[in-house]
Amino acid sequence: MILVAEGKRKWVVTSAWPYVNATPHLGTMIGSVLSADVFARYVRLKGDEVVFVSGSDVHGTPVAVEAKKQGIPPEELAMKNHEKTSQLFRQWKISFDNYTQTHNPTHIKFCQDFYLDVQRNGYVSEKEIESLYCEKDAMYLPDRFVEGQCPFCGAENARGDQCDKCQKLLTPLELIQPTCAICGSSPYIKKTKHWYLLFPKLQDRLKTFIEQNEIIPKNAKEMCLNSIAEGLPERAITRDLEWGIPAKFKGAEGKTIYVWFEAVLGYISAVKEWAEKIIKKPEKFEYFWKDSTTRTVYFIGKDNIIFHLIVFPGLIMAYNENKKGNEKLVLPYNVSSTEFLMYENDKFSKSRGVGIWIDEALELAPLDYWRFNLIYNRPEKSDTSFLWSEFENNIKLLNDVIGNFIHRTLTFINKQFKGKVPDIIELDDKDKQFLEQINSIGKTVGDLLERFELRSALREIVSFARIGNVYLNEKAPWHLIKEKKALAGQVFNICVQAVHALAILLSPFIPDTSQKILEFLNLETSLKNITWESISDKALKSGHPIKKAKPLFEKLDIEEMKKKLEIIRKGKKEMKEKPDLISYEKFKRLDIRVAKILEIEPVPKTKNLLKLTIDIGTEKRTLVAGLAQHYTPKELKNKQIVVLANLEPKKLRGIESQGMLLAAVDGEKVSILTPDKEIKVGARIE
Numbered sequence: 001m002i003l004v005a006e007g008k009r010k011w012v013v014t015s016a017w018p019y020v021n022a023t024p025h026l027g028t029m030i031g032s033v034l035s036a037d038v039f040a041r042y043v044r045l046k047g048d049e050v051v052f053v054s055g056s057d058v059h060g061t062p063v064a065v066e067a068k069k070q071g072i073p074p075e076e077l078a079m080k081n082h083e084k085t086s087q088l089f090r091q092w093k094i095s096f097d098n099y100t101q102t103h104n105p106t107h108i109k110f111c112q113d114f115y116l117d118v119q120r121n122g123y124v125s126e127k128e129i130e131s132l133y134c135e136k137d138a139m140y141l142p143d144r145f146v147e148g149q150c151p152f153c154g155a156e157n158a159r160g161d162q163c164d165k166c167q168k169l170l171t172p173l174e175l176i177q178p179t180c181a182i183c184g185s186s187p188y189i190k191k192t193k194h195w196y197l198l199f200p201k202l203q204d205r206l207k208t209f210i211e212q213n214e215i216i217p218k219n220a221k222e223m224c225l226n227s228i229a230e231g232l233p234e235r236a237i238t239r240d241l242e243w244g245i246p247a248k249f250k251g252a253e254g255k256t257i258y259v260w261f262e263a264v265l266g267y268i269s270a271v272k273e274w275a276e277k278i279i280k281k282p283e284k285f286e287y288f289w290k291d292s293t294t295r296t297v298y299f300i301g302k303d304n305i306i307f308h309l310i311v312f313p314g315l316i317m318a319y320n321e322n323k324k325g326n327e328k329l330v331l332p333y334n335v336s337s338t339e340f341l342m343y344e345n346d347k348f349s350k351s352r353g354v355g356i357w358i359d360e361a362l363e364l365a366p367l368d369y370w371r372f373n374l375i376y377n378r379p380e381k382s383d384t385s386f387l388w389s390e391f392e393n394n395i396k397l398l399n400d401v402i403g404n405f406i407h408r409t410l411t412f413i414n415k416q417f418k419g420k421v422p423d424i425i426e427l428d429d430k431d432k433q434f435l436e437q438i439n440s441i442g443k444t445v446g447d448l449l450e451r452f453e454l455r456s457a458l459r460e461i462v463s464f465a466r467i468g469n470v471y472l473n474e475k476a477p478w479h480l481i482k483e484k485k486a487l488a489g490q491v492f493n494i495c496v497q498a499v500h501a502l503a504i505l506l507s508p509f510i511p512d513t514s515q516k517i518l519e520f521l522n523l524e525t526s527l528k529n530i531t532w533e534s535i536s537d538k539a540l541k542s543g544h545p546i547k548k549a550k551p552l553f554e555k556l557d558i559e560e561m562k563k564k565l566e567i568i569r570k571g572k573k574e575m576k577e578k579p580d581l582i583s584y585e586k587f588k589r590l591d592i593r594v595a596k597i598l599e600i601e602p603v604p605k606t607k608n609l610l611k612l613t614i615d616i617g618t619e620k621r622t623l624v625a626g627l628a629q630h631y632t633p634k635e636l637k638n639k640q641i642v643v644l645a646n647l648e649p650k651k652l653r654g655i656e657s658q659g660m661l662l663a664a665v666d667g668e669k670v671s672i673l674t675p676d677k678e679i680k681v682g683a684r685i686e
C-alpha cells in the first residue's frame, strides 16, 4: 500500500533501546538505529514534523551483576557505557532528537505515574510467589544472580535465566544446587510478593488492534495473532532488585519495576524529556504523543516484534482506559522489523571475535561506506550476511556508478562551460526520457521508503545513477563538444539536474556524501532547507555557478582493511591482558642512579623521618626518608644508595625532599637497596 502525503504528517520515529552493557555491532546498527535514522531523515526532508528518539536500556540485570563484580555502583557503570554508545551514534551521524537512557528523572517519574494509572484502571494483581533469597547478601536473587546445574543437560554453570550449553530457558528455582552468583553461598526459598499485569484482560482488544492495522507487515501480524491465540500470560511488573526504577506504591517498598515494563515506556518519556528539557516546549509532548493522527514507528529486530505489538500496546491500552480522547496515548502505527545480520555466514560473537563492532568499523573506512553497505544489504526479508566480498563490490558501486557519474558531469561543466550550468536548446526523445526519470525518481524512492523498503529504495537510487551513466555514454558529449558545443552543454544541463537529484536522494542514506555534492553544486547544505520535493528536472537554472568538484569516493583495499582489523583487535586484547605494562621508552625516562649519603639529621617531632644530604654525582640533594626506626645514623653514613633523581620534589614537614631513596619493604621490614660492588657515585641504573 502507498501512503500519499497530504500536508504535514506527524511522526515519532524510534529505534529499539540497546542494552548498555555492550558496544553495538553492525547487526544492531542495521537492525534498529541506522534504519530508523534513514527513515527519520527522509520524513524530515518531506517536510513532515518528526521527533526521533531512543536511548540506552540501563536497568538490565547484566549491568547490576557486572557492577557488583567491579565493586562500583551500577549507575556509574551504566552512565559510562551510555556515554560511550551515545558518542558512537553521533559519529555514525544518527540524527536523534533525543538519545537518552532509562535512569533519567523524567523517565523514572513517568513510569511511576504510568504504573499508578494502570493499577487504578484495574489491570494489576498482587501475588505471593517463591523466590531464592541469599542470607549473606541480604537480597532476593533475580535470575541472572543465580547459578547452578542445568536440569536438562546437566551443565555445571547454567544461569538462572538460561543454560548456555543447551540454550534452554530456565527459572532460578529449576536449577539443581543453586548458588548465589555474587557470594557463592546457597540461597534458600523464601516467599515474596509481586505485582502482575493482567494481559488476559487485554487479549481481545489487542487481537482487534492487530487485525485492524493494515500497515504492519504480514509476517509480524501472523506472529502476533499466534501468540494471542496461545493465550497471553500475566507478567510480573515488580522484582526484588535494587537497581532499577523504584516501585513507589504501598507494599512494594524496596522493589523495582521490571525492565520489560519500563524500557518500552522510554519511547514516550524520551519525547517528554525532549519537549521539556531540550527544546523547552513542554506542550510538544502532548502534541506528538496524545494526537491520534501521529504515526509512531518502531525500528526493531524480529525478536522484538511481540514486545512492540502486544506488550507495549497492551500497556498503552491499560493506561488509556477512562481517559478522554486528547489524553490518550497513540497506539503503534507500524513496526519495521529486520531479520538478522550474520557475519560471513556466522553469528556475531564478541568472545569468538566474529563480527565487526561499530567503533572498529569507523577505524577501517569512512562512515558512508558502512552506511551504504549496511542498507544496501539490509536483511529485510531474510537473514543476510555481512560479506567482505560484497563490501568490496559495494565500494565499487559507489566509485564506478555514483561517484563516476557525478564527477564526470561536474568536471566537464567546470572545464568546458566555465563552471556555469549550460542551457537547454532542443530536446530529443532520449533527453526527454531521462528528464522524465529525473522527475519521477523522487516519488519512486519515496514510495519505497514509505513502505519501509529501505534496501530497495537505495538500490533504486543506484539504478538511477546507472541510467545517468548510460545516457552520458550514449550522448557522448565529449565528441559533440567539437562541433555542437551547445548540444554538449544541454547534455550536462540534464546531467547536473540528475546530480542534484542524487544529492537529495542519497541524503537519508549517506548524509556526508550528500553534503559534499550540495557543496559542489554551490547550494544550501543545511538539512533544514533542503527538501525532497526539490528533486526536479529544473532544479538548477542555466547560468547557475557550480564549484570545483573533487572525487567523492576512493577505492579501498579490502585485504588491508582486514589486516587493520586484526591489528586493532590485537591492540585491544593486549591492553586488556596487560593493563599495567610500560614501554622501555617510558622506563628509560626514570633517572635512577647511585648516590652517597653524606649527612643524617632527625626531622624534629617525628619518630621515623630522617633528613639526608646526599651526593648524586652532579650535585648535592636533600632527601626525607622514613628510616629512623630501621637504621642508625652510623649505619647510614657514607652508604651508597639508589635514588630516583627525577621525581617531583615534595615537601615533608617543611623540608623539600628532592628525590626518593629506593628500598625493599615487607611490612615492618625495610632494606635499603645498595650496589653490590663499590661504584662511581652518579652511575645510572638501567
Ligand SMILES: [Zn+2]
Pocket: 150, 151, 152, 153, 154, 155, 158, 163, 164, 165, 166, 167, 168
Ligand atoms: Zn543445559
Ligand SMILES: [Zn+2]
Pocket: 134, 135, 136, 137, 180, 181, 182, 183, 184, 185
Ligand atoms: Zn550471596
